[in-house]
Amino acid sequence: MKATVKSSDLELTVDVDRFTTAGTNIFDRSYIGMISFVATESVAKSVIAVLHLGKRGGWIEMEDESFTVYPEGYEIRRMKLPRYRAVHVVAVAKVKGLLFGELEPALAAYLKSPEISTPILDEWIPNVIESLKDFGLIAPVKSFGISAHYCTVTSEQLDEVVTKLLQNKTITIPSKRHLHAG
Structure with a gap:
């Protein structure tokens, strides 16, 4: 699924293979709970930078919906895929439950x-x-x-x-x- 990652000075598109919101209530479901994608090193670094913005802003648009960066941050794991000259990134919001x-x-x-x-x-x-x-x-x-x-x-x-x-x-x-x- 295509996702557009945005901040005040950035806009780029990544292919997302997994995604969830951070909760079920009207407030939490607008946050990105987990996102997984494969991208080039530079695109991956840019998306990670947006995820680290926290309360300062950053959002992702998918299928006509907008999801904001979770304010408490993310646990982020990266795995290089040298054969493909890419990086697989999994970011999970620091939210209990x-x-x-x-x-x-x-x-x-x-x-x-x-x-x-x-x-x-x-x-x-x-x-x-x-x-x-x-x-x-x-x-x-x-x-x-x-x-x-x-x-x-x-x-x-x-x-x-x-x-x-x-x-x-x-x-x-x-x-x-x-x-x-x-």
């Missing part, structure tokens, strides 16, 4: 991160996903070339979700005889 790929494993990994203190068993994840959707705490984001979701759940909210699922017996804690060391 932006999940990529298949939802179940991505959410399982996120819920086991240091930000979340609620203990979660892998077998509970499908039920937890449904509850988080019901409460509006996880939703798909606008994306191209990759599946992506945004999860806003806090440890306290997840505690409540797990407690309700345990109380109504949707999920259970296995007995000791069913537990085994991995």
Whole structure:
């Protein structure tokens, strides 16, 4: 997909192979959450410079929509492709809860991160996903070339979700005889 990258003194076009917004609400979905592209070294450096503008401005236009640079910045990875005299760039916004790929494993990994203190068993994840959707705490984001979701759940909210699922017996804690060391 063609994207036009702009700042106050720059305008160039790149071929984007993956893209997401940074969130689901009216404010966050106008930010670039993740972008992946292959370009020459000079074009890649220019796009990275625009992404580093943060709050000072910079935006990308795709399919008649405009997306602004995430103000908190990006984690940027580059890989040179010497055979093609190009660089592959992947930039991911520094935003908590932006999940990529298949939802179940991505959410399982996120819920086991240091930000979340609620203990979660892998077998509970499908039920937890449904509850988080019901409460509006996880939703798909606008994306191209990759599946992506945004999860806003806090440890306290997840505690409540797990407690309700345990109380109504949707999920259970296995007995000791069913537990085994991995």
